[in-house]
Amino acid sequence: MQLHEVFRDDIVYAEAAQFLAGLHTLAREWGSGNLDAATRKTLLGSIASVKKQLKARDLHGPGALLDVQGELAKASGNALFVGIEEPLRIRVNFLRPREVDSYDWDALQNETEELAEALKN
Numbered sequence: 001m002q003l004h005e006v007f008r009d010d011i012v013y014a015e016a017a018q019f020l021a022g023l024h025t026l027a028r029e030w031g032s033g034n035l036d037a038a039t040r041k042t043l044l045g046s047i048a049s050v051k052k053q054l055k056a057r058d059l060h061g062p063g064a065l066l067d068v069q070g071e072l073a074k075a076s077g078n079a080l081f082v083g084i085e086e087p088l089r090i091r092v093n094f095l096r097p098r099e100v101d102s103y104d105w106d107a108l109q110n111e112t113e114e115l116a117e118a119l120k121n
Contacts, residue, residue: 031075
């Protein structure tokens, strides 16, 4: 792989991740109110697992966090929204960094805490 290809992938990842973050803000807003008690409990369990992964700096944690947010997108009940979010999430997961030092682990943990609080309310 040539250097310009790596740089291009970094740009594509950054833009896709930024767009996905905006979609996940909407997913939290639109999906949280549509969750039944069982689904809410399942998601809170998934978030607890993500918290452990992030605390351990497990490279699967960031992807698992994205997947939890994807479940909120599905809960929105908006097929167009899900149709945009899911392939973008897959792309971001594919392109995301695979080096531990590439992540702001504290920020990811804070995001996970905020998500858990939003689901509890």
